[in-house]
Amino acid sequence: MDNHFLWGGATASYQCEGAWNVDEKAESMWDHYLHQENLENGDVASDHYHRYEEDIRMMSEGGQNTYRFSLSWPRIIKNKEGEINLKGIEFYTKILDTCKKFNIEPFVTLYHWDLPQYWEEIGGWLNHDVCVAFAQYAKVCFEYFGDKISLWTTFNEPKWFVVNGYKIGNYPPGYQDTAKTMQAAYNVMYANSLAIEVFREGNYSGEIGIVHSYTPVNGVDDSIETKIAMRYADNYCNNWILDTAALGEFPIDLIAYLSKSYDISFMKPEELRKIKQYTVDFIGLNYYSRTLVKSYTEGETQLQFNHSGKKGESKVLIKNWFEQVKDPSNETTEWDTEIYPKGLQDGLVEAYKRYKLPLYVTENGIGVREDVSVDQINDEYRISFMNDHINAIFNAIDLGCDVRGYYVWSPFDLYSWKNGVEKRYGLVAVDFVDNQVRKPKASYYWFKKMIETNGALIKRKSY
Ligand code: BG6
Numbered sequence: 493m494d495n496h497f498l499w500g501g502a503t504a505s506y507q508c509e510g511a512w513n514v515d516e517k518a519e520s521m522w523d524h525y526l527h528q529e530n531l532e533n534g535d536v537a538s539d540h541y542h543r544y545e546e547d548i549r550m551m552s553e554g555g556q557n558t559y560r561f562s563l564s565w566p567r568i569i570k571n572k573e574g575e576i577n578l579k580g581i582e583f584y585t586k587i588l589d590t591c592k593k594f595n596i597e598p599f600v601t602l603y604h605w606d607l608p609q610y611w612e613e614i615g616g617w618l619n620h621d622v623c624v625a626f627a628q629y630a631k632v633c634f635e636y637f638g639d640k641i642s643l644w645t646t647f648n649e650p651k652w653f654v655v656n657g658y659k660i661g662n663y664p665p666g667y668q669d670t671a672k673t674m675q676a677a678y679n680v681m682y683a684n685s686l687a688i689e690v691f692r693e694g695n696y697s698g699e700i701g702i703v704h705s706y707t708p709v710n711g712v713d714d715s716i717e718t719k720i721a722m723r724y725a726d727n728y729c730n731n732w733i734l735d736t737a738a739l740g741e742f743p744i745d746l747i748a749y750l751s752k753s754y755d756i757s758f759m760k761p762e763e764l765r766k767i768k769q770y771t772v773d774f775i776g777l778n779y780y781s782r783t784l785v786k787s788y789t790e791g792e793t794q795l796q797f798n799h800s801g802k803k804g805e806s807k808v809l810i811k812n813w814f815e816q817v818k819d820p821s822n823e824t825t826e827w828d829t830e831i832y833p834k835g836l837q838d839g840l841v842e843a844y845k846r847y848k849l850p851l852y853v854t855e856n857g858i859g860v861r862e863d864v865s866v867d868q869i870n871d872e873y874r875i876s877f878m879n880d881h882i883n884a885i886f887n888a889i890d891l892g893c894d895v896r897g898y899y900v901w902s903p904f905d906l907y908s909w910k911n912g913v914e915k916r917y918g919l920v921a922v923d924f925v926d927n928q929v930r931k932p933k934a935s936y937y938w939f940k941k942m943i944e945t946n947g948a949l950i951k952r953k954s955y
Contacts, residue, residue, distance in 0.1 A: 498597060498896060499943045500558035501551060501903025501919065502855050504604035504648065506534050508906045509564065511541035515579035518566035520606035521616065525664035532912035538904060538922045544587050546930060550920055551903050552594035554936050555943035559596045560854055560899045561587070562604035562648060563637075569629050572610050581636050588640040599854070599899070600641050601703060602630050602687065604648040605663075616665055617654070617676040627686035634696045642698035644691065645776055645854075646684045649705040650733050654680060660795045662910060671754055681736045682763050688770035702737040703776035703854045706730060707783045708839035712817060717787040724813035725785045738775060738847040740768035775847060776854030778901070779881070782835030783808075788815035799910040801826040801861065827859060827915065833880035834955045840888035840895060850894045856881050857901035857917045859908060862933075864921035869933040874919075878935065882942070883950050900939065904930060 512523050512535045526533035540547055551559055567580035591598045603626065611622050630646070656663035658673040667673075684702060691700045709726045711718035727746040736742050742759075750756060788809050798805035806828040808816035818824070823831045840851060858877045862869060882898060889895050905918035913924045919936040923929040942949040 496896075498558040498599070498852070498898070499939075500556040500560060500596070500599070500897070500899050502560035502599075502899040502901050503540070503562070503903065503906060504601070504606075505562045505564035505567070506537070506604065506606040507908070508538040508540040508547075508561075508902075508904070509567075510534065510536040510539045514541065515567075515583070516570060516577050517564065517580065518570055518577075519609040520564065520566045521609050521612040521664045522606055524609045524612070525666070531910065532907075534907040536924075537907040537913075538924075539928050541583065543928065543930075545590050547904055547920075548587070548590045548594055548596060550930065550932070550936075552596055553940075554903075554919065554932070555940035556903070557595065557597060557943075558599055558897060558899070559591055559903070560599040560601065562601035562606075563633055564606050565603065565626075565629050566606060566608040568632060569608065572614075572625070574625070574628055574632075576632060584637060585640075588637060592640070597643070598641050599643040599645070599852070599897070600633075600637070601645045601648045602626075602633060603646065605653045612665060617657075617679050618672060620679060623679050623683035623686055626683040627690050630687035631690045631694065634691060634694055638694075638696045638698075643774075644698060644700045645703045646687045646700065646772075647680060648703045649778060650677065650680045650684075650702075651729060652705045656797070660797055662797045662799065674750060674754060674756070675758055677732060678759060681733070681742070682767060684737055685763075685767045685770040688772065689766065692770065699773035701772045701774040701776055701849075701852075702733070703778060704730065704733045704737075706734075706777040706779050706839055706843070707781060708835050708842060710782055710784045710835075710838075712784065712786045715787075718785070721785050721787040721814035724810070725783055725816075728810065728813065729783055734775065734843070734847065736767060737772045738849055740771045742767075772849065774850040774852065774896075775843060776852045777839065777843060778855035779836045779839060779853060780856070781830045782832050782839070784817050784819055784830075785814040786817055788813065797910075798828045801911065801915060803828060825859060826861065827911065829859070831858070831877065831880075833877075833884045835884075836881050837884035837887045837891075837955055840885065840893045841891055844888075844893040844895075850896050852897040852899070853881075853885060853895065854897075854899050855901040856898065859911070859915040859917045861914055862916045862921070864905075864916070864923060864931065869921055869931065871933045871935045874933070874935040875938045878939065878942075879949075879951055880953075882947070883952055884955075886947060886950060886952065887954060
């Protein structure tokens with residue numbers, strides 16, 4: 493393994509910081525939505541706002557050399573007028589200085605879903621002004637933190653927050669509306685290009701990319717119907733983000749199809765030129781599983797999400813596009829995520845062939861219910877999951893892919909959006925009930941040893 497390979501963990505501001513209304517932080521759309529719906533929220537989360545030093549020290553002691561985290565827009569910008577909150581700047585400066593102290597390379601996301609509520613109130617991602625505001629916020633971050641950060645990303649997972657927020661309706665703002673989904677998707681990708689333009693024009697050092705919830709698509713057979721379904725699924729899951737961010741173009745067949753039923757006049761030629769011009773330097777891929785599909789022409793569209801942790805609740809059936817099916821021979825988590833490491837190998841090979849850009853695996857992990865009251869949490873399932881996925885990365889590198897880093901989701905337990913804190917991903921347990929005590933799980937020590945031995949610990953297997 494190359495000595496510069498980045499090994500670390502990833503978090504998101506809303507999911508770990510807590511301190512939701514501290515030091516003049518503005519309300520985010522997630523604060524607002526979860527409070528209003530009276531759902532389990534991230535008001536305290538892992539209290540990283542006050543414990544970041546301990547968390548970063550533990551990452552370093554665990555052999556990790558990088559930390560992927562996001563900046564909270566509502567912590568940094570107080571209002572629509574763009575007033576900067578110096579206390580927010582101070583907080584992230586302390587995080588970055590702590591990373592430096594512990595020889596941890598920061599990998600920073602500008603947007604991991606916590607839109608300021610003052611922007612949501614005037615339309616959020618449906619409002620074009622928010623694209624401009626995002627670029628202005630990005631500029632503030634580049635100016636204040638530019639000398640401390642070499643790896644930036646604009647958005648975390650546009651597919652996930654746009655489709656969940658505007659089509660499925662299980663995330664804020666909770667719409668179930670295809671036209672709105674298209675508009676939000678376009679605006680987010682346009683905002684991505686505006687932030688990259690600011691980065692290039694400002695001559696900031698380092699590189700800028702995007703992070704995508706990557707789910708490589710497989711078909712149930714080789715029939716022509718399945719191949720067509722696979723293309724629809726790939727456009728829906730991956731291409732509108734990756735083609736647009738990396739090649740500067742929305743998939744033409746997707747746009748042609750949608751334009752038959754929807755008004756796409758919001759796609760302005762001058763903006764499409766900007767999207768073409770300002771593309772990413774690298775791609776971050778979050779990998780949890782692949783998508784296995786078959787054709788779906790009868791029956792209605794049904795999109796349902798498993799937030800309960802009871803197997804069998806999720807459904808993705810899009811009329812005339814595709815149906816997501818399960819392979820019964822593979823294990824799934826309680827939240828219906830298929831465990832399929834081969835998909836990571838195949839996906840990296842595919843993404844590298846298509847985009848020819850450096851790749852980082854920016855999230856990978858397994859969410860489970862765990863008893864963290866015991867002295868030593870023996871999370872063998874997580875070790876086995878990580879072994880198999882890191883093996884898949886090694887295989888992809890052997891096949892010629894330029895993969896530069898691996899981030900486990902997550903270095904410590906976090907709040908998991910609508911699933912609350914019972915769905916745990918961390919290498920370090922957080923006692924959310926009793927004083928936020930941190931306790932390394934067996935996987936923490938395994939990951940440390942794996943990094944120290946430069947991957948020699950990985951049980952190799954080829955697919
Ligand atoms: C990714 C997100 O989609 O998956 C994270 O970037 C998220 O924010 C992670 O927490 C796991 O998903 P979940 O819903 O199980 O927390």
